[in-house]
Amino acid sequence: MTEIQVNKVGKVGVLPTDKALGFGKIFTDHMFVMDYTSGKGWHSPRIIPYGGLEAQPAMIVFHYGQAIFEGMKAFKTADNRVNIFRPYEYLNRFNRSAKHLCIPEMDVEQIHDALIQLLTLEKDWVPNQPGTSLYIRPFVVADEPHLGVKVADSYRLFIILSPVAAYYATGFNPVSIKVEDKYVRATKGGLGEAKTPANYAMSLAAQQEAYAEGFGQVLWLDAVERKYIEEVGTMNILFKINGEIITPALNGSILGGITRKTVLELCRSWGLKVTERQISIEEVFEAHAKGQLEEVFGSGTAAVISPVGELSWKGQKIVINNNQTGEFAQKLFDYITGVQSNKIADQFNWMEEVK
Amino acid sequence: MTEIQVNKVGKVGVLPTDKALGFGKIFTDHMFVMDYTSGKGWHSPRIIPYGGLEAQPAMIVFHYGQAIFEGMKAFKTADNRVNIFRPYEYLNRFNRSAKHLCIPEMDVEQIHDALIQLLTLEKDWVPNQPGTSLYIRPFVVADEPHLGVKVADSYRLFIILSPVAAYYATGFNPVSIKVEDKYVRATKGGLGEAKTPANYAMSLAAQQEAYAEGFGQVLWLDAVERKYIEEVGTMNILFKINGEIITPALNGSILGGITRKTVLELCRSWGLKVTERQISIEEVFEAHAKGQLEEVFGSGTAAVISPVGELSWKGQKIVINNNQTGEFAQKLFDYITGVQSNKIADQFNWMEEVK
Incomplete structure (x- = not known):
């Protein structure tokens, strides 16, 4: 000691x-x-x-x-x-x-x-x-x-x-998200994967504008092509498309969230197909058009899981799961917070007791 | 008051x-x-x-x-x-x-x-x-x-x-600069044109690596194509090519330096052709190959003018003006510091007396 x-x-x-x-x-x-x-x-x-x-x-x-x-x-x-x-x-x-x-x-x-x-x-x-x-x-x-x-x-x-x-004083409600097409949070060769003030300073103006437009959060796109999904405000983002869990791969400009890692481990242990890869905003909108976009949710330490009800991009809006909390997001939230509060057995050894 | x-x-x-x-x-x-x-x-x-x-x-x-x-x-x-x-x-x-x-x-x-x-x-x-x-x-x-x-x-x-x-305790000596191809300072949609800690936090790792490799400064390229010149460490950068003064245009990711502005005003008043536009590192290397790259220098509040003697990019090195301070950089430095120290008449009203 x-x-x-x-x-x-x-x-x-x-x-x-x-x-x-x-x-x-x-x-x-x-x-x-x-x-x-x-x-x-x-x-x-x-x-x-x-x-x-x-x-x-x-x-x-x-x-x-x-x-x-x-x-x-x-x-x-x-x-x-x-x-x-x-x-x-x-x-x-x-x-x-x-x-x-x-x-x-x-x-x-x-x-x-x-x-x-x-x-x-x-x-x-x-x-x-x-x-x-x-x-x-x-x-x-x-x-x-x-x-x-x-x-x-x-x-x-x-x-x-x-x-x-x-975190959810008024219940576990889906958030409405603006897909940011003007501001950029981080770029490859920058500090995006570090937890450092610079990344948050980058987000302030975009956050202010999104709030003023009635959105709850911002979804960041990549700095180069402005089409690949990076992360949401203070969370990582995951998509359930046709039964598969898809999330942007850790490419150097995305923060490697511990809750993200926890969610992916849990999904794999439950036998779901989990894919970490580049995913574009067009692909998400297309999946929605085909009726395959089942759920969208954020993962982060503060909120644990945050369901996304709406995504707006360049004036187009898609509504996910009728703007209701998805069954799968609820299941993840209940499981992780259950282990955290000691109501569910900690079979993955996530918790350490202070002795 | x-x-x-x-x-x-x-x-x-x-x-x-x-x-x-x-x-x-x-x-x-x-x-x-x-x-x-x-x-x-x-x-x-x-x-x-x-x-x-x-x-x-x-x-x-x-x-x-x-x-x-x-x-x-x-x-x-x-x-x-x-x-x-x-x-x-x-x-x-x-x-x-x-x-x-x-x-x-x-x-x-x-x-x-x-x-x-x-x-x-x-x-x-x-x-x-x-x-x-x-x-x-x-x-x-x-x-x-x-x-x-x-x-x-x-x-x-x-x-x-x-x-x-x-600033130049040991004389006005040209600096050797590394053209950065791994790290990025700023991107369009980011904070590059603001004077804010985030941009400097971005530069620390690149600066450390450049110092370790024997370079005095880093020259930043754009975040998207990694070929267009942005700025140097804590300075803007200017090129004298075939008698013309060329400097990257203020595109949103470059700091609009007051010394840069001063130099451009001065060059125009002296009748030189001054162009603010996108300029790639290839163009600079090609101008050097053709024997047209006469001078390269930085401009900033701390050093005023900083001549560049060498540029290294992906292992290729070009030597500018035989690694000697160029005549034009010297002229700019002497003029601006002359006005600052009250040895040259302040015809542009740059100086304000504290009364």
Whole structure:
């Protein structure tokens, strides 16, 4: 176990009820912090009260965006234990993102240990109402103050925790999606497969325009031909066409989602035909015209599964499954959230108990 | 004039000599700060001692990169006056970048006033040795603490100042450039024409690989066909082919440099043929083969003009002007830096005196 200095708060906070939680606005009492200095490596792991940090105006993250993050979840069981969903999958991706951003490699075991210690201290912050969870946000920022464009010589790693409400407060409703034909999220040779601020900065203007037009999300197409499907806002996307599950292959500009991986593993274990390949928006519209587009849904850590009811592309709109949640999307959602909340046996070993 | 609250430091710092300055490592005593809150607009303009700021770990800039910046320069004349180079050009671009990042519009006159007040207070920090200047870095970060991906409801604007050394400490030497065929900086429909951290985060891995291979900079090609020239690292690029000045047109993925604009205006005033159009790397190599590629140079705020001595593309290398600084690049550099340092009459009204 890593030796971590612990500085506890004087008085602990109170976990609000489900309705007041929202997403990512409330934080627990403590956070994990660790520093990196060139020549010294990662050092000074510590758990300290959550709160403001001293930042220099010239730090590289503010100017040149050298930063990465992850988003994972922990759940409370009916008998008050805390389980984390696939922690090593997320932490290994964290390190892969680091490589894209020239951020020094981290010791996954050390971060894992730190997370376990932090969750042990904060276990009362894990909500237990149906659908709630504790959202875990590890992130690294380049904190060297320097205005030249360069790879930083110092970094700070944080793990912060936020209890979050049930994602579908008003039920599991299909979303209406705009197929984006003006903005581009990422390109081959870019940072699309890394979890880094740049990809999200890219999405803001498109998201604003789509909201203003009444859509709930944006579906990104490839940067080169503007026809191949990439991903949705903060999720991967999957299609059920004629009984087959089809999703864009990980081509370098798409984030390799852990929920995507989970869904594909589950579908294969259920005996479905699963194909990861290039798929164009025309193909999806044609499948719909032939009556073969059975379901469309997103997969991501926040919502787990998000059914898509409508797709609009250059003014043409198709309605999927009568704008109702598909049977298969519901089955996936029920299974994965069932395992997460300990109501279904964890036969794939997705969950790790915090002991 | 905007009413700005001023909180001065107790004891002012000392401007180091030229050699100790470097680029972007030393900051003046004070900075300008202003806040934005939804429903209230930009408010609380103030000049305070330069130093650490209180930052929340969950602020949107750390996670989703909602931020913009500018980079401009002030110069000291022989008779101790301070002149800024084309301030409105930079501040108007700052606002254009804000729009790309869904950051609320700023009042350019107000920021200009703030800059003048800050420079008046810090005039002793403007170095006066040949080639030195005071680098001015306005920037905005989204400081709302929120883990959902969204346009922030609060921002902080800063202007920080850094005295910088002569860029060419060892003389005005041509740089060797790698034409990048693996990484991509920006794409149409992306953020390439905004001055925002995402574009620089994109460049880090390519820059590291180019340095390791012995190159000084990277030349970016377009994201779609990977053949049209975009820009160099932190500069625009220009070619002198058969007496004509050719530079890539501003196509949406290239930053519209103020030095680029200055060079083009100057070339036109000198009666040269100036063309802004799509230009491929093959065309440049062919012009070289025909003996028509006279000069290649970058333009940017930091270096002003940077001659290119070698271009390497997929293992092929061309040497430009015998790897010597071209006569025309030298003429442009001498003219622009001459006006900046008040040695040449400012007939284009580029300079604004801080009064």
